[in-house]
Amino acid sequence: MVFYDGKAKWTSPTDVKDKITKIQNMEEYLIKAEYELISLSNIKEETIINMKKALGVILLTDKPNVRIKNAEELIKMINEDIISKLPKEEQEKFEKHRNAFLELLRKRTDYKEIEERYEELKEMEVPKMFNTLEEIAKKDREKAKLEGKVEGKLEERREVAIKLLSKRFGRQLTTEMKEKIKEAEEAKINQIIDNIFEITIEELKEILK
Structure with missing residues (x-):
């Protein structure tokens, strides 16, 4: 199974055999290994949110065409629409995968404070972690706005x-x-x-x- 989170359309063959340059008289030795393609771009935000799964947090964070203006809005959406409504077992599951979420968020944003407070964020209670992330995003937006005015x-x-x-x-x-x-x-x-x-x-x- 291939999980694709790019913006451009996937064009590679879904049969691994077709990706290998064929050598004369070697076709019979090539394995047939077809993979299933899941393109995150084709999954609607509503579908991910309605899953009410810890996995939904990861999917929404990684989704390339999510309908948001900025990372601050993404964090708020995840916190209010997914995290706060997760069943207990899914909350426990998210605890196990929170590092994956933080890594994705760190790659998606350029918030230096996430880098600086990374170890601290990993140890916080989940509600406090999201509140802190929202505060970091808000400060970054206000700083960018101020810098824009100065420029x-x-x-x-x-x-x-x-x-x-x-x-x-x-x-x-x-x-x-x-x-x-x-x-x-x-x-x-x-x-x-x-x-x-x-x-x-x-x-x-x-x-x-």
Whole structure:
């Protein structure tokens, strides 16, 4: 049995024999070993949730086309729609397989805090573990939002610098220099803008090196 969690359509032959390059007069020695293909992309989230099985947590975490905006939403969905409704024996089963879930989640996200607190998460009670994961995801989202705002402001300052320098230097401000300004770090942009009326073209070139 082959369990496939990729996004692209599976195109390999389901008979192992067909994957082996045939050598003349060797066909009779090739084994016939056909496998069953299970493509996770074709299984609906509702089907996985309604299983009410520990396995459903793993499947939903690994599902490539799950209808979510972010990992925070995925964690919340698993916690509220599956974990909280598992029968006792399935809760015990999930305890045994929680490491597999954490490994999948760690690969699916880039949350550094999961890496840092991995051993701690493995030892937590399951409800507390999911609450902690939701908190980690929320903090990561808020951090990304804040960083986006900061980057947005920096982008605006870069554009302002280019406009002001274009008025000062005209064609002396080359396309190459404009591209360097678009990629310049905040300290350099601040230096340029703070000295926008005094800076010479040669000083600008030196800053952008």
